[in-house]
Amino acid sequence: MSFLTCFSRYRTIWLKDLDTVQIIDQRHLPHEFVIEDVLSLDEMCVVIKDMHVRGAGLIGCAAAYGMYLSLRKLCTSSSVEQVRECLQNASKKLCATRPTAVNLRVGVEKVGRAVESVLGQNGGGSVEAALEAARKEAARITDEDADFCRRIGEAGADLLQKLYERKKSSASAAEGELKINVLTHCNAGWLAFADWGSALSPVYAAFDKGLPIHVWVDETRPRNQGASLTAWELAKHGVAHTVIADNAGGHLMRTGLVDVVITGADRVSSGGDACNKIGTYLKALAAKDNNVPFYVALPSSTIDWQLRDGAEIPIEQRGDDEVKYAEGLCEDGKRRRVLLTPESSSAGNWAFDVTPSRLVTGLLTERGLAEASEEGLAALFSEVDRT
Numbered sequence: 030m031s032f033l034t035c036f037s038r039y040r041t042i043w044l045k046d047l048d049t050v051q052i053i054d055q056r057h058l059p060h061e062f063v064i065e066d067v068l069s070l071d072e073m074c075v076v077i078k079d080m081h082v083r084g085a086g087l088i089g090c091a092a093a094y095g096m097y098l099s100l101r102k103l104c105t106s107s108s109v110e111q112v113r114e115c116l117q118n119a120s121k122k123l124c125a126t127r128p129t130a131v132n133l134r135v136g137v138e139k140v141g142r143a144v145e146s147v148l149g150q151n152g153g154g155s156v157e158a159a160l161e162a163a164r165k166e167a168a169r170i171t172d173e174d175a176d177f178c179r180r181i182g183e184a185g186a187d188l189l190q191k192l193y194e195r196k197k198s199s200a201s202a203a204e205g206e207l208k209i210n211v212l213t214h215c216n217a218g219w220l221a222f223a224d225w226g227s228a229l230s231p232v233y234a235a236f237d238k239g240l241p242i243h244v245w246v247d248e249t250r251p252r253n254q255g256a257s258l259t260a261w262e263l264a265k266h267g268v269a270h271t272v273i274a275d276n277a278g279g280h281l282m283r284t285g286l287v288d289v290v291i292t293g294a295d296r297v298s299s300g301g302d303a304c305n306k307i308g309t310y311l312k313a314l315a316a317k318d319n320n321v322p323f324y325v326a327l328p329s330s331t332i333d334w335q336l337r338d339g340a341e342i343p344i345e346q347r348g349d350d351e352v353k354y355a356e357g358l359c360e361d362g363k364r365r366r367v368l369l370t371p372e373s374s375s376a377g378n379w380a381f382d383v384t385p386s387r388l389v390t391g392l393l394t395e396r397g398l399a400e401a402s403e404e405g406l407a408a409l410f411s412e413v414d415r416t
């Protein structure tokens with residue numbers, strides 16, 4: 030079995046046995062592949078907050094399994110009231126870990142509702158029934174996340190194919206030299222979801238169909254998810270890519286080296302504003318100025334139907350050490366953290382920004398492409414109750 034085949038068999042989260050959730054601890058990538066056992070709600074909160082797992086879809090799945098793990102600690106004779114209390118406490122703790130990606134809150138709420146539906150039956154249900162309902166719902170959310178992302182890939186590959194055909198008909202380069210250049214920011218690949226990814230899923234689907242494709246990978250300071258995770262994923266899949274400094278994108282767009290920008294999102298408002306990793310907004314501005322299409326790829330679980338204006342999305346601020354220090358593998362093969370700034374300097378660490386819908390060419394969802402507007406999203410998801 031090749032290295033690639035080996036990794037393509039992994040999802041990012043799974044249940045090993047009824048007491049143990051397993052995850053890939055992404056802090057060690059790209060240099061080490063480490064699987065971590067998560068045994069309790071409190072451990073899951075640390076895993077999410079300290080970003081052993083990250084990415085909107087994946088933290089939604091992790092939070093759902095966190096709700097399940099909280100119930101594992103109850104004794105079988107616990108009352109319905111104790112089950113409800115336990116879930117309320119778990120929900121509060123999980124929602125406090127990372128505030129921006131809406132998938133986390135949605136995962137927590139869905140498990141809460143699934144458990145409530147069995148508790149409500151015949152005036153009271155057992156702890157076993159509650160546990161089984163929570164486990165099933167967490168698994169369902171995870172499967173759905175993977176399935177939505179796979180479908181985003183199919184829709185996005187068609188889009189990339191069309192861009193390629195257009196480029197072929199207008200380009201002077203020989204066909205053998207033609208390729209589609211995608212620029213992406215942060216990591217919205219399979220590591221950020223249960224599987225496949227959002228922004229990278231179209232890249233994988235197009236590559237697997239034989240489309241010549243190359244990806245410009247923003248390093249994505251301060252945590253470098255592009256340099257360490259996106260580059261690792263693409264390398265494992267065999268996709269040609271080049272890691273670039275975060276500030277290079279504007280120059281590349283201006284000199285015709287980018288055909289399309291595709292990013293993920295942590296929360297999209299019902300009006301089509303897209304909140305994503307800090308720096309995304311600047312890429313969207315540069316894309317607009319250079320007529321480069323700018324797509325945001327997301328499963329519908331990332332849409333916050335209750336929030337119309339992206340300016341209201343809570344922006345997570347993380348510790349200043351993430352900006353002041355960089356971490357990596359040294360020449361002696363050891364991993365170290367080094368200080369980049371004067372010891373006394375303070376640093377600001379806004380983790381996300383919001384790109385207004387007017388800068389977004391389209392939203393790539395599991396149901397296909399939507400215009401980035403209230404009308405565009407409503408047309409694709411007409412069944413959703415927006416009240």
Ligand SMILES: CSC[C@H]1O[C@H](OP(=O)(O)O)[C@H](O)[C@@H]1O
Pocket residue numbers: 083084085086214215216217218221227254292293294295305306307380
């Ligand atoms: C929507 S998936 C990937 C998404 O998650 C990243 O954030 P983080 O690594 O802080 O969890 C980033 O915004 C990506 O686009």
